[in-house]
Amino acid sequence: MSDFSLQLTDAAKKIENEFDSAVKCHSDSYLSLREAMLYSLKIGGKRIRPIMLLEFFKLCGGNDNAAINFAVALEMIHTYSLIHDDLPCMDDDDFRRGKPACHKAFGEANAVLAGDALLTEAFGFAAKTQGVKPENIVKAIGVLSKFSGVNGMIGGQIIDIAIEGKKVDADVLKEMYLLKTGALIKAAAKIGCILADREDLSVHAEKFAENIGLAFQIVDDILDVCGDEATLGKPVNSDAKNEKNTFAVLFGVEKCKTIVNELTNSAIDELKYFNADTTFLTELALYLAGRKF
Amino acid sequence: MSDFSLQLTDAAKKIENEFDSAVKCHSDSYLSLREAMLYSLKIGGKRIRPIMLLEFFKLCGGNDNAAINFAVALEMIHTYSLIHDDLPCMDDDDFRRGKPACHKAFGEANAVLAGDALLTEAFGFAAKTQGVKPENIVKAIGVLSKFSGVNGMIGGQIIDIAIEGKKVDADVLKEMYLLKTGALIKAAAKIGCILADREDLSVHAEKFAENIGLAFQIVDDILDVCGDEATLGKPVNSDAKNEKNTFAVLFGVEKCKTIVNELTNSAIDELKYFNADTTFLTELALYLAGRKF
Numbered sequence: 333m334s335d336f337s338l339q340l341t342d343a344a345k346k347i348e349n350e351f352d353s354a355v356k357c358h359s360d361s362y363l364s365l366r367e368a369m370l371y372s373l374k375i376g377g378k379r380i381r382p383i384m385l386l387e388f389f390k391l392c393g394g395n396d397n398a399a400i401n402f403a404v405a406l407e408m409i410h411t412y413s414l415i416h417d418d419l420p421c422m423d424d425d426d427f428r429r430g431k432p433a434c435h436k437a438f439g440e441a442n443a444v445l446a447g448d449a450l451l452t453e454a455f456g457f458a459a460k461t462q463g464v465k466p467e468n469i470v471k472a473i474g475v476l477s478k479f480s481g482v483n484g485m486i487g488g489q490i491i492d493i494a495i496e497g498k499k500v501d502a503d504v505l506k507e508m509y510l511l512k513t514g515a516l517i518k519a520a521a522k523i524g525c526i527l528a529d530r531e532d533l534s535v536h537a538e539k540f541a542e543n544i545g546l547a548f549q550i551v552d553d554i555l556d557v558c559g560d561e562a563t564l565g566k567p568v569n570s571d572a573k574n575e576k577n578t579f580a581v582l583f584g585v586e587k588c589k590t591i592v593n594e595l596t597n598s599a600i601d602e603l604k605y606f607n608a609d610t611t612f613l614t615e616l617a618l619y620l621a622g623r624k625f
Numbered sequence: 626m627s628d629f630s631l632q633l634t635d636a637a638k639k640i641e642n643e644f645d646s647a648v649k650c651h652s653d654s655y656l657s658l659r660e661a662m663l664y665s666l667k668i669g670g671k672r673i674r675p676i677m678l679l680e681f682f683k684l685c686g687g688n689d690n691a692a693i694n695f696a697v698a699l700e701m702i703h704t705y706s707l708i709h710d711d712l713p714c715m716d717d718d719d720f721r722r723g724k725p726a727c728h729k730a731f732g733e734a735n736a737v738l739a740g741d742a743l744l745t746e747a748f749g750f751a752a753k754t755q756g757v758k759p760e761n762i763v764k765a766i767g768v769l770s771k772f773s774g775v776n777g778m779i780g781g782q783i784i785d786i787a788i789e790g791k792k793v794d795a796d797v798l799k800e801m802y803l804l805k806t807g808a809l810i811k812a813a814a815k816i817g818c819i820l821a822d823r824e825d826l827s828v829h830a831e832k833f834a835e836n837i838g839l840a841f842q843i844v845d846d847i848l849d850v851c852g853d854e855a856t857l858g859k860p861v862n863s864d865a866k867n868e869k870n871t872f873a874v875l876f877g878v879e880k881c882k883t884i885v886n887e888l889t890n891s892a893i894d895e896l897k898y899f900n901a902d903t904t905f906l907t908e909l910a911l912y913l914a915g916r917k918f
Binding site for chain 1 (some may be wrong): 650654712715735741748749763764773775779780784797
């Protein structure tokens with residue numbers, strides 16, 4: 333493995349090591365709830381959001397392990413959103429990362445409640461942060477809520493449901509991407525700066541995050557056209573066939589590749605404002621932009 | 626109306642006046658989400674939890690309107706829990722307070738997301754609290770999460786689902802009541818003290834809340850046996866017929882009335898530790914214990 337891959341794996345492990353202590357259960361009567369929560373937390377993923385939060389915290393001069401609770405909280409929120417997205421009344425997906433979705437493994441009622449509990453406990457775990465000024469904890473909790481809420485991730489999910497089966501223009505699609513997946517990535521970057529008491533830098537962190545978040549999503553659209561079936565886990569070109577709204581369907585693959593490159597370069601350009609080693613974040617941006625095409 | 630009834634109505638209005646500003650929506654693209662959230666917030670209710678929070682805050686010497694955001698947040702969390710409880714995969718209730726449940730009015734996917742959004746925004750609204758020490762805001766957010774989470778309301782809901790159709794003893798039933806409805810009532814009392822910087826008094830506030838929360842629940846059980854059908858909105862004695870676990874089914878009505886009186890007296894007894902006018906909370910305890918039997 334390359335240095336970057338090793339760093340990425342190590343950083344992910346650091347987050348995953350916290351899951352058990354983030355979800356405590358005081359009675360055997362509802363132990364099954366904890367089981368469902370941990371099942372979904374541990375089902376896999378690159379842990380990009382928490383890794384980015386910790387990295388911006390470090391870049392901004394943050395000390396030691398003080399941001400770890402917020403990093404884990406972010407992954408808990410990401411995980412709850414996937415559990416609820418998979419529900420029969422939402423995307424109705426039976427599988428998540430090749431394993432049974434939470435509602436297939438634990439039943440629908442437990443999946444709704446496991447999602448609710450992950451979201452609820454995320455804020456509690458974040459509030460247990462040590463070694464950060466209380467006013468910055470309050471500010472960061474506000475950001476966590478804002479970017480996961482009505483005007484963030486959930487708003488994006490509502491748009492996604494509303495445009496299903498309808499032809500929309502690039503502006504609507506971009507708004508959906510920026511909210512549905514982009515908002516939590518932006519929250520990661522912004523919270524990292526706030527916890528390190530460098531909110532003044534968060535505008536650059538947010539621009540970085542917004543650009544790589546959007547690039548990441550467009551790469552996903554490109555992969556649907558150019559990827560191979562085995563990697564995708566679904567037939568090639570299924571988006572176009574299903575009349576799904578994607579950048580690739582709207583603009584074609586070549587134009588999309590250009591957009592991804594521009595977004596990635598703009599993202600990396602924002603890192604110059606940080607007076608520290610930004611190699612890891614630069615490689616992360618290139619990695620997210622370059623997934624196999 | 627009595628003085629107490631007037632006070633109760635005024636206090637409820639104070640909370641309800643904040644709902645519109647607690648749920649802001651920045652784009653027309655997901656305005657329907659706000660609509661579903663406000664529909665459920667405004668569907669009615671006595672607003673007991675937020676009223677109790679504000680009252681304990683005042684008793685502890687809290688100033689002005691500083692606790693209002695937490696009070697509203699508590700009602701947002703209570704409301705989300707009702708939306709999710711009513712879902713087809715949970716209690717499958719088509720009506721809530723005589724009106725179509727959120728998922729009947731807005732569809733299931735929107736109801737899941739409206740619940741998620743109320744929960745998410747509750748923490749954000751709480752974090753916007755002004756005029757309270759930041760460390761107390763952090764502490765109160767921790768309490769809000771703890772009492773609504775795994776070891777609070779959601780744990781209680783899991784027990785409720787698990788014991789459906791099974792005979793259980795009073796201990797299990799009590800654990801369920803204390804968590805499912807009791808936890809948020811306790812949170813209200815505790816948070817009121819914390820925000821007023823009087824955490825030292827919260828043990829008494831919590832005991833008050835725990836006792837009246839349990840009494841309130843047992844009164845509900847009694848009403849199922851002794852109430853009239855029109856008030857209940859369901860046939861009398863339906864709990865026993867449905868083999869539902871209730872205190873009334875386990876102990877009989879007379880014993881339950883004794884328990885309610887003991888719990889209410891114990892609750893009121895805790896108020897002596899507060900060096901202020903506790904008339905309103907005393908009347909509230911008697912009111913909750915005395916609902917028509």
